[in-house]
Amino acid sequence: MSGLRAAGGIAKKGGKAKASGFSGIEFHKSKGQHILKNPLVVQSIVDKAGVKSTDVVLEIGPGTGNLTMKLLERAKKVIAVELDPRMVLELQRRVQGTPHQNQLQIIHMDVMKAQLPYFDICVANIPYNISSPLTFKLLAHRPAFRAAVIMYQHEFAMRLVAKPGDPLYSRLSVNTQLLSRVHHLLKVGKNNFRPPPKVDSSVVRIEPRNPPPPINFLEWDGLVRLCFGRKNKTLGAIFRQGNTLALLEQNYAVWQALHKASDGAEVDLVAAVNRMAMDADKAEAAAADGGSDDEMSEDEEAEAAAAGGGGGGSARRRRGKASEGFKEQVLEVLQRHGFLERRAAKMSQDDFLGLLAAFNQAGIHFTS
Template sequence: MSGNGLRVAGGIAKRAAKQKNAGVGGLEFHKSKGQHILKNPLVVQSIVDKSGIKSTDVVLEIGPGTGNLTMKLLEKAKKVVAIELDPRMVLELSRRVQGTPYQQQLQVIHGDFMKVELPYFDLCVANIPYNISSPLTFKLLAHRPAFRAAIIMYQHEFAMRLVARPGDSLYSRLAVNTQLLARVSHLLKVGKNNFRPPPKVDSSVVRIEPRHPPPPIPLLEWDGLVRLAFGRKNKTLGAAFRTSRTLQALEQNYITFKALSLGAGQQQQQPAAASIAALGSSSEPAGMDVSDDEDDDDEAAAAGGSSSMAVDGMDADAAAVQAPGARRTKGKVSPEFKELVMRVLTAGGFDQMRPAKMTQEDFLKLLADFNAADIHFS
């Protein structure tokens, strides 16, 4: 084929790709930005029906795109607040409601969801960008006043991690942290062909109902313990807590807390919202050795199905950072402290437990037992 023929063929291929990815008004959707528009009206209606929207509700929508879901939400809700990053979609959304009875019911916020201050809302109903699933979820859970429920479309694998129970293969730190703060249930699975352009993965809709009030525990302490445990989720806690790096970090915290005379329940804590948001991060607790071949992938890949996932575990050298307020020691852990840790584990029957099968109640009891012995994880 001649050079001109190749250019013509290339131009035809590009136009075909644009038409395939085009939606309302000829807008081209960008997979790199997580723009996969839900096109099946039956699925859209099912999501709205399962949301339980009241006529008095303010509904938050994240990433409304061209407004297929938004228009259905406006039929049911008192008001819809839509947060959209793409200025083209903002204009398209405004165009769709212009001159209709819904124009006064829709508020569009042009900005990045992770950076904007959220207004009051009763429900969140959204088909979100999958590459920010974890931080987005915990930003919602940190919002005050707490909302009634969130009905969110996630990548299917991520959704299954959210709802996993002890003993399930996908049970992880993500499940434990989310279920500490909310009741989570799976509503429906949505195939990739219901979207334009179709992603490389299936999706699922999940209902999240925040617990009122949230559990009265130090959340940063909780997350430190859970991160450590799930770095070795299929090994016993006795084995996990016998590693030298873990014991050294815990002993430094122990010495620091003793020196500051901060007993259990007297620690200085970050504000609740900051603590909740931290549960969605993938960084490791200071000084904790969580390395293992059982590393836990909590963040789902982007809707394109490529890309890496955020991982709970990291190698031992990367995890061995300095405990806050403490100097790193290269010496051995004192026998007395090691005995104290093992005594806490064996007294509660935790030494032979495996995190992959532990319930919320197990983790809460373990944290309380450690804190009672002045052993802390933050």
């Protein structure tokens, strides 16, 4: 597992060179292993985490433990999740015979496969390639933690904190900010690492909203995915798409027949954040290929409209045509609430919540 780690740890990206690490451990640049050499950054991360003497701290990607040792000085307990067996041995060596030996618990496995225990604070220097799924895994964790201080690739961090109108504002931004308060803490230049990685990093503080907003998260995700499919188009244009209207009308019929209630928010949250993570990964891949969020086809828009719906098959196979009455109903909702000419790229979290409430009040849903 490669990725950015704190002093004595690992950072993402790099070539084939090797660098000698602490305690004689070789760090492989080809695996994205770089050493954070600036102790001031390590201390800043600990300070900004706000660790209390009664806290259980979850550390993801501890590396050889320089940050771990600082955390142990402040916390009641540190639970370190580490995949590299060499790092596990080094962590064990560093605490052996010290007053902190009984404060450290090491979980030797892939963090994405681990059942995370209770913790108050998370400190993570994570592999860039799991930034999205790990972020949403943490946000879905129960009981909710107080805060997470995480090192990300700089551009990813900027997408997390982006506001409406910012070019980086995306589904990732609005979904993360729905579930948490997100703050950019500091930028960490690549020259703070040995050898330097190819990109800069940033540290972000995430504070989960507890309790989370009282909404159906699968409905929310279906709406947001649809709107951000072409975030610079007006909502009027998006909701005039034939396939989108057809699938929304199918959902409408099912809801009218079953009189479903939108309860089970905790189950919805887990299912929705998993989808949010996958969506964010797809958006990252599209951006890396020179694309953007503003590239969803009509069929993809239709599938997004049925985001949480059951039944297999692609939107193309289920192509249909909505009734004129239903189309008028959808557009009337947008018109009445002032959303017809709005664009997702400039809509706030409250705007999306208002839009979802308006549709739901009219009996229009984004899950079937």
